[in-house]
Amino acid sequence: QQPVQSPQAVILREGEDAVINCSSSKALYSVHWYRQKHGEAPVFLMILLKGGEQKGHEKISASFNEKKQQSSLYLTASQLSYSGTYFCIHRLRGKLIFGQGTTLQVKP
Amino acid sequence: NAGVTQTPKFQVLKTGQSMTLQCAQDMNHEYMSWYRQDPGMGLRLIHYSVGAGITDQGEVPNGYNVSRSTTEDFPLRLLSAAPSQTSVYFCASSETGTGEEKLFFGSGTQLSVL
Numbered sequence: 001q002q003p004v005q006s007p008q009a010v011i012l013r014e015g016e017d018a019v020i021n022c023s024s025s026k027a028l029y030s031v032h033w034y035r036q037k038h039g040e041a042p043v044f045l046m047i048l049l050k051g052g053e054q055k056g057h058e059k060i061s062a063s064f065n066e067k068k069q070q071s072s073l074y075l076t077a078s079q080l081s082y083s084g085t086y087f088c089i090h091r092l093r094g095k096l097i098f099g100q101g102t103t104l105q106v107k108p
Numbered sequence: 109n110a111g112v113t114q115t116p117k118f119q120v121l122k123t124g125q126s127m128t129l130q131c132a133q134d135m136n137h138e139y140m141s142w143y144r145q146d147p148g149m150g151l152r153l154i155h156y157s158v159g160a161g162i163t164d165q166g167e168v169p170n171g172y173n174v175s176r177s178t179t180e181d182f183p184l185r186l187l188s189a190a191p192s193q194t195s196v197y198f199c200a201s202s203e204t205g206t207g208e209e210k211l212f213f214g215s216g217t218q219l220s221v222l
Contacts, residue, residue: 002150002167030207041198041213042151049208087150091207094158095166096141096200098150 001025003090003099011105012078020102022088023070031064031071032089032096035082042087045073078106110134114199114214121189121221129184129217131199137212139205140182144168144195151198157182158205189221 006021022031030049034042048064048071060082064071075082085101115130133140138159143151143166153166157176171193173185182201186193199214 032207032210034211041216042211044210047208047210089207089211094164094205095153095156096202096205096207096211097153097167098143100150 001092002097003031003088005086005088005099005102007102008100009103009105011107013107014080015077016106018075018078018104020073020075020086020088020104021070022072022090022099023068024090024092026069026090026092028064028066028069028071028090030091031062033062033071033073034087034089035084036087036101037084045086075104078104080106080108082106112199112201112212112214114197114217116217117215119217119219121186121219123190123221125189126185126187127189128186129197129199129219131182131184131214132180133182133201133212134180135201135203135212136179137201137203138179139203140176140199140201141166141205141211142172142174142182142184143198143200144193145198146195154184154197156205191221193219194221195219 033045036042059076062073083106088099112133141156142154155174157163197217200211203209
């Protein structure tokens with residue numbers, strides 16, 4: 001089953017914050033986060049491996065709640081370069097499955 | 109240091125034609141996979157491999173064949189192309205496929221089936 005992401009789309013002004021959620025109906029052992037810009041391949045942001053583990057990448061961080069089977073991506077003080085589609089991935093029965101994506105648009 | 113190389117970048121086929129999308133990696137990765145991406149959608153797993161000689165189906169395997177005769181190469185074959193296979197295809201690899209390492213992506217192949 002595909003991870004479920006919410007919201008589907010977000011529009012922000014530069015400097016605003018956003019949270020993207022990723023949940024699973026199955027037990028999670030790891031969660032990946034990637035960003036994709038139009039016409040390009042997805043770019044790796046971070047992996048979370050243990051419950052409660054938080055990782056950071058510039059002003060982007062993430063948390064992973066194993067018990068709730070969900071992960072959240074936090075974008076603080078957003079920049080124009082943060083625009084794109086964000087995907088979470090989880091591993092299910094040996095397969096790395098993408099969520100449907102959250103489109104983020106940052107406006108000046 | 110090439111990473112994951114996909115060819116061709118663009119391809120137009122007629123319905124019923126066959127073709128092979130090539131994917132090669134030079135990082136000695138055990139795990140390789142193929143995804144397709146349709147407009148407004150996430151990437152869906154077609155087939156994957158955890159090592160030479162081992163392949164398995166993903167979420168949307170119908171109409172596609174794969175083989176893994178070497179660690180480096182993982183070609184995707186369309187035996188009889190259909191318009192529903194118009195999509196952008198990405199090849200991706202990781203060291204083991206356990207989900208504990210990042211995926212490295214090729215630059216993608218845009219395929220149109222008329």
